[in-house]
Amino acid sequence: MIEPFSFHGRDFYLLRDDLLGDFNGNKARKLEYFLNADLSGFKRIVSHGSSQSNAMYSLSLFAKIKNLEFCYVVSHLNSNLKQNPVGNFKFALENGMKIFVVEDRVKFAKELADTADALFINEGVAQNEAEYGFKTQADEILTWSEKSGVSPDIFLPSGTGTSATYLAKHIDLNVFTCPCVGDAKYLREEIAALDEHSRVKILTPPKKYHFGDLKLELYEIWQELKASGVEFELIYDPVGFITMFANLKEFKNEILYIHQGGLLGNISQKMRYERKFKNHFKKDQG
Numbered sequence: 001m002i003e004p005f006s007f008h009g010r011d012f013y014l015l016r017d018d019l020l021g022d023f024n025g026n027k028a029r030k031l032e033y034f035l036n037a038d039l040s041g042f043k044r045i046v047s048h049g050s051s052q053s054n055a056m057y058s059l060s061l062f063a064k065i066k067n068l069e070f071c072y073v074v075s076h077l078n079s080n081l082k083q084n085p086v087g088n089f090k091f092a093l094e095n096g097m098k099i100f101v102v103e104d105r106v107k108f109a110k111e112l113a114d115t116a117d118a119l120f121i122n123e124g125v126a127q128n129e130a131e132y133g134f135k136t137q138a139d140e141i142l143t144w145s146e147k148s149g150v151s152p153d154i155f156l157p158s159g160t161g162t163s164a165t166y167l168a169k170h171i172d173l174n175v176f177t178c179p180c181v182g183d184a185k186y187l188r189e190e191i192a193a194l195d196e197h198s199r200v201k202i203l204t205p206p207k208k209y210h211f212g213d214l215k216l217e218l219y220e221i222w223q224e225l226k227a228s229g230v231e232f233e234l235i236y237d238p239v240g241f242i243t244m245f246a247n248l249k250e251f252k253n254e255i256l257y258i259h260q261g262g263l264l265g266n267i268s269q270k271m272r273y274e275r276k277f278k279n280h281f282k283k284d285q286g
């Protein structure tokens with residue numbers, strides 16, 4: 001679904017992949033191939049990453065839908081989260097996720113998956129099979145584009161760059177992104193590894209942010225967006241909007257921003273902000 005949206009005096013369009021259903025966002029796009037595949041030869045899915053990742057939650061739901069066991073390996077699990085599960089972690093446990101805490105999580109996950117009946121999924125579902133769902137996404141955008149007569153420049157914030165790379169591969173429109181993990185150079189390398197001729201254009205955030213950084217300006221733009229009527233994700237989207245607005249001169253057409261879901265992750269990220277900026281927030285409430 002694509003709808004008009006207005007923010008900071010600028011009109012653009014939103015692709016609402018957060019509204020695809022229970023299984024939504026770019027992780028649902030990435031898993032579309034596996035959703036349609038015959039996985040009857042598998043008993044379990046094995047993956048690894050951080051204890052609050054959106055991919056972890058999506059995989060837990062995917063495994064539940066497919067009636068598979070889901071094993072997930074993290075390097076660390078803080079005792080707070082272990083005792084009081086919240087956000088993605090809580091909901092993934094409710095979906096039956098089995099959690100393993102092993103320092104060298106990549107090695108352990110690969111060993112755990114080293115049986116014929118286990119399907120190994122990379123951190124963030126960054127892998128070739130993800131391409132399939134972005135062809136579907138590209139087709140949806142092109143159908144809308146023909147109907148509406150709008151040929152937009154597309155913007156989406158990146159982690160691994162998988163979503164941006166595969167969308168750009170299947171659509172003849174400009175695709176812009178920005179790094180939320182690492183810097184522009186790192187993202188360029190990640191994208192080139194997936195598609196060496198990729199036409200994705202990388203915009204640099206106005207200042208360096210670390211992944212999951214707790215910065216007031218990020219929280220504030222997220223709150224302003226929410227007040228405009230749409231809740232966005234609290235890690236990637238604030239960096240995305242700040243970077244997009246800092247680089248508006250790069251866009252030659254109307255802008256289509258992709259809402260990539262991930263809202264369950266907001267519960268824990270919001271708690272981190274509230275803990276860090278307790279006094280600031282108190283003052284705000286007056």
Ligand SMILES: *Cc1c(COP(=O)(O)O)cnc(C)c1O
Nearest residue numbers: 054158159160161162163236262
């Ligand atoms: C996972 C995720 C991303 C990053 O996607 P990549 O394909 O790894 O670049 C961006 N936004 C949200 C909301 C996500 O959950």
